Amino acid sequence: AQKVTQAQTEISVVEKEDVTLDCVYETRDTTYYLFWYKQPPSGELVFLIRRNSFDEQNEISGRYSWNFQKSTSSFNFTITASQVVDSAVYFCALSTGVSSGSARQLTFGSGTQLTVLP
Amino acid sequence: NAGVTQTPKFQVLKTGQSMTLQCAQDMNHEYMSWYRQDPGMGLRLIHYSVGAGITDQGEVPNGYNVSRSTTEDFPLRLLSAAPSQTSVYFCASSYSKGVVVNTGELFFGEGSRLTVL
Numbered sequence: 408a409q410k411v412t413q414a415q416t417e418i419s420v421v422e423k424e425d426v427t428l429d430c431v432y433e434t435r436d437t438t439y440y441l442f443w444y445k446q447p448p449s450g451e452l453v454f455l456i457r458r459n460s461f462d463e464q465n466e467i468s469g470r471y472s473w474n475f476q477k478s479t480s481s482f483n484f485t486i487t488a489s490q491v492v493d494s495a496v497y498f499c500a501l502s503t504g505v506s507s508g509s510a511r512q513l514t515f516g517s518g519t520q521l522t523v524l525p
Numbered sequence: 526n527a528g529v530t531q532t533p534k535f536q537v538l539k540t541g542q543s544m545t546l547q548c549a550q551d552m553n554h555e556y557m558s559w560y561r562q563d564p565g566m567g568l569r570l571i572h573y574s575v576g577a578g579i580t581d582q583g584e585v586p587n588g589y590n591v592s593r594s595t596t597e598d599f600p601l602r603l604l605s606a607a608p609s610q611t612s613v614y615f616c617a618s619s620y621s622k623g624v625v626v627n628t629g630e631l632f633f634g635e636g637s638r639l640t641v642l
Contacts, residue, residue, distance in 0.1 A: 450635055515568040
């Protein structure tokens with residue numbers, strides 16, 4: 408069985424601060440995918456990034472960066488110089504079963520509510 | 526582009542009533558799914574479909590039915606609503622290669638907030 412843990416329920420920062428959202432996952436599969444989704448106050452979930460288990464390179468996209476470490480089963484998300492528009496709930500998710508040809512289970516963490524204060 | 530469209534956005538039901546949440550996508554995605562979102566629990570998979578005529582259960586299927594008669598539509602039916610089904614429901618779709626799904630981006634609808642009294 409797979410599991411995703413986002414231990415930080417709520418985080419509050421002041422604008423321009425850097426913030427890191429933690430994600431720890433559990434799976435016995437050797438092939439899997441990790442995702443981050445953003446849910447702004449409007450409610451709709453928006454895809455941010457996908458990473459497969461064989462690619463441990465960190466990724467940077469503008470103010471966003473992701474640190475994938477298989478040794479600690481973590482896929483953390485950092486926002487640099489946060490802005491008020493970053494306020495949202497952020498979900499980490501894990502997709503497994505790829506090796507069996509049945510990657511049908513996408514497991515979400517419980518989410519982290521990020522509030523960026525002006 | 527419409528993407529994934531869910532209706533209704535809000536609904537209040539009484540215990541025991543039935544209703545259908547509609548979901549339609551115009552991206553020709555084979556894979557469609559329904560999730561429910563509850564406070565502190567993230568999103569949990571209810572049912573999913575990998576193509577027309579094919580459906581399967583997710584993590585929390587009890588109390589819900591689905592069907593997939595076309596590629597575009599994937600309705601979720603509550604046969605006899607219970608207060609425990611008060612939640613926000615999301616429909617999502619993605620491109621799939623055969624049975625290997627959930628390796629790419631999921632496209633979500635705006636959600637349907639259901640309250641069961």
